[in-house]
Amino acid sequence: MSQRGFGAGGAASLLGAIVMALLPLVLSDTSEYRFAFVGAFFIAALGLQILTGYAGQISLGHSGFMLLGAYVTTILSVDHGVRDLYTIPLAGVVAGIAGFLFGFPALRLRGVYLALATFAISIALIALAKKYEGLTGGGGGKPLTRVLTGHQAYITIWPIAGVMFVFAWLILRGRLGRAFRTIRESEIAAVSLGVNLALTKTLAFGISAFFAGIAGSLYGITIGFVNPDTFTITLSILLLVGVVVGGLGTLVGVIFGALFIEYVPLYSPDILDWVQKPVGLDLDPQAAGAPAAVYGAILLAVLYIAPTGAAGMVHGVVRILGRRLYTSSSTSPPGQVPKRRQA
Amino acid sequence: MTQFVQQVVVGLGDGSIYASLALALVLIYRATHVINFAQGEMGMFSTYIAWTLIENHGWSFWPAFFFTIFVSFLGGAAIQQAVVRPLARAGELTIVMATIALLVILNGLASWIWKPDEKVLPSPFPTGSWSVGDVQIPQQSVYDLLVVLACVVLLWAFFNFTKLGLALRASAVNPVASRLLGVRVTWMLALGWGVAAALSAVAGMLAAPAQFVFSPSFMQVVIIYAFAAAVVGGIESPAGAVVAGLALGVTINLLGTYVDFVTPDMRLPVALAILLGVLIFRPGGLLGRAVVRRV
Numbered sequence: 001m002s003q004r005g006f007g008a009g010g011a012a013s014l015l016g017a018i019v020m021a022l023l024p025l026v027l028s029d030t031s032e033y034r035f036a037f038v039g040a041f042f043i044a045a046l047g048l049q050i051l052t053g054y055a056g057q058i059s060l061g062h063s064g065f066m067l068l069g070a071y072v073t074t075i076l077s078v079d080h081g082v083r084d085l086y087t088i089p090l091a092g093v094v095a096g097i098a099g100f101l102f103g104f105p106a107l108r109l110r111g112v113y114l115a116l117a118t119f120a121i122s123i124a125l126i127a128l129a130k131k132y133e134g135l136t137g138g139g140g141g142k143p144l145t146r147v148l149t150g151h152q153a154y155i156t157i158w159p160i161a162g163v164m165f166v167f168a169w170l171i172l173r174g175r176l177g178r179a180f181r182t183i184r185e186s187e188i189a190a191v192s193l194g195v196n197l198a199l200t201k202t203l204a205f206g207i208s209a210f211f212a213g214i215a216g217s218l219y220g221i222t223i224g225f226v227n228p229d230t231f232t233i234t235l236s237i238l239l240l241v242g243v244v245v246g247g248l249g250t251l252v253g254v255i256f257g258a259l260f261i262e263y264v265p266l267y268s269p270d271i272l273d274w275v276q277k278p279v280g281l282d283l284d285p286q287a288a289g290a291p292a293a294v295y296g297a298i299l300l301a302v303l304y305i306a307p308t309g310a311a312g313m314v315h316g317v318v319r320i321l322g323r324r325l326y327t328s329s330s331t332s333p334p335g336q337v338p339k340r341r342q343a
Numbered sequence: 344m345t346q347f348v349q350q351v352v353v354g355l356g357d358g359s360i361y362a363s364l365a366l367a368l369v370l371i372y373r374a375t376h377v378i379n380f381a382q383g384e385m386g387m388f389s390t391y392i393a394w395t396l397i398e399n400h401g402w403s404f405w406p407a408f409f410f411t412i413f414v415s416f417l418g419g420a421a422i423q424q425a426v427v428r429p430l431a432r433a434g435e436l437t438i439v440m441a442t443i444a445l446l447v448i449l450n451g452l453a454s455w456i457w458k459p460d461e462k463v464l465p466s467p468f469p470t471g472s473w474s475v476g477d478v479q480i481p482q483q484s485v486y487d488l489l490v491v492l493a494c495v496v497l498l499w500a501f502f503n504f505t506k507l508g509l510a511l512r513a514s515a516v517n518p519v520a521s522r523l524l525g526v527r528v529t530w531m532l533a534l535g536w537g538v539a540a541a542l543s544a545v546a547g548m549l550a551a552p553a554q555f556v557f558s559p560s561f562m563q564v565v566i567i568y569a570f571a572a573a574v575v576g577g578i579e580s581p582a583g584a585v586v587a588g589l590a591l592g593v594t595i596n597l598l599g600t601y602v603d604f605v606t607p608d609m610r611l612p613v614a615l616a617i618l619l620g621v622l623i624f625r626p627g628g629l630l631g632r633a634v635v636r637r638v
Contacts, residue, residue, distance in 0.1 A: 052436075056436070058436060058439060115378065115439060116378060116618070117619060117622060119570065119615065120612070120618065123567065123611055123615060124612035124615055127611060131606065131609060237446075237447065240440070240443065241440075241444075241447075244440055287454075287455050288454045288455065288458065289450070289451040289452065289453065289455035289456075289459065289559070290451065290455050292447050292451030292454070293447075293448050293452050293455055295447065296446075296447030296448035296450075296451055297444075297448055299440065299444040299447065300426070300441060300445070303433075303437055304429065304430075
């Protein structure tokens, strides 16, 4: 995917930006509110995309970095009277520093170990947030100073999301982005090409956590209330699912992932009805657990059918329409992800 | 002192549950080289099967226990064949994602089928305690430990003294050579997943009575301790997983008793801090061997 021309990605981004700018004209306030959350997930998933899709490091800890960002904003705006919008960059920086520091132990861990260790971040941070009640409001949560309307939330989040998207693109197109992709493909090759493995990995963690912190801060501002249990490991898993569904290694695809995270749990009863009717089943689609079962099944289906995710599918369709059919057979067949395992 | 001994016994009881689940993780890691994130949820699902047999079909505990182990074995093997095997060539990240998908699906299915409210799995063991001098030794902890130790001994005998166990070990160490020698490697992998699923069923059926009530998320805490135990013991070492599981159970219980900072909420973060500490200073785990990498 890294070889995609600037043209396709650039055109898609531009189209996306225009759509997002025009959407408030047609959306209801409720839908705008939902889209604000899509924006927050978009930013967090961008961060995870940089880490997982480009640098090849898995993380189940991004809900923890979001929690950090949300609490930085809450504590500064409620207890110290700082205007909530001004706290957003700081939320990102605090989470980013935490991510950078976490990168150090992560250096010694690869693959499976890393995924396990990143579990620690979110679980530990939730427990700490509950323990230090004076600062965080504990398990009961802590309200922010104001409650946004859907429109306010939308016009707060999406411009920031646009800036973050460009920021991610700038990082990835340069020297650092190439270093990320190299350590993903082969650490040995990266080192022999002069990439500082330790610094690059910790930077990937730090940058990724910076995005998650900003997303967490915006999530808190939108919802107007911060509670440790919002940022459970389930959110981390959802973010990872979103990135895979959108397509690993593509920035544009992240928008599909963000939409998936927000809307699939919402529409899973309908999806389920649609699937079970032809088969003749009559399960209760409103039951607890049904949404999770549905999005888990979708994740599994994506891994089999479209390992390049939604962006890869769109790209494939466009390519097939645009060129003669046989050219696509020269590339790797669908269903095969480039191997990430190392020698 | 009495409190100390008591906490050690309780810790061994808890630790035996972590140990059996950690052992399941190690078995799958040795066979497939992936961490199975769904291992805890597989145990949870098995526990619900046992609960259905006991509550809805009037079985007594032990027949339900063994039948559930058998069903879980088949289920684990089926999951390997249906979900993991087709992805075998797809790379580590894809398989890890598939196990995360399984986690989400099994958890969703369980709340869907059995409702997310809390259930009670009757304990097969007396809930009282033995008095040795001043020390009250909870019987359940002792029996949990015995059941898990029995499983460990059985598995050890299976791997070391049977031809099938040898074939299983061979296909984990060198799949290509094993295939050349006539071992059906994919069947062996399915068998490995089956055994791991059976072990996690044991862990689930022991953990549910120990926690008094259970719900679809009850194994999520246990699996994190099991992860910690498996990694601390050295992810490829079955003995390490068992020892580390027991040690972790005892350590956490003692810290919870004697250190004020370690409130019940803080036990999990402390376990994970131990995990991180071990990984930083001994990346191969306590009983694992250091893997030399040329980077």
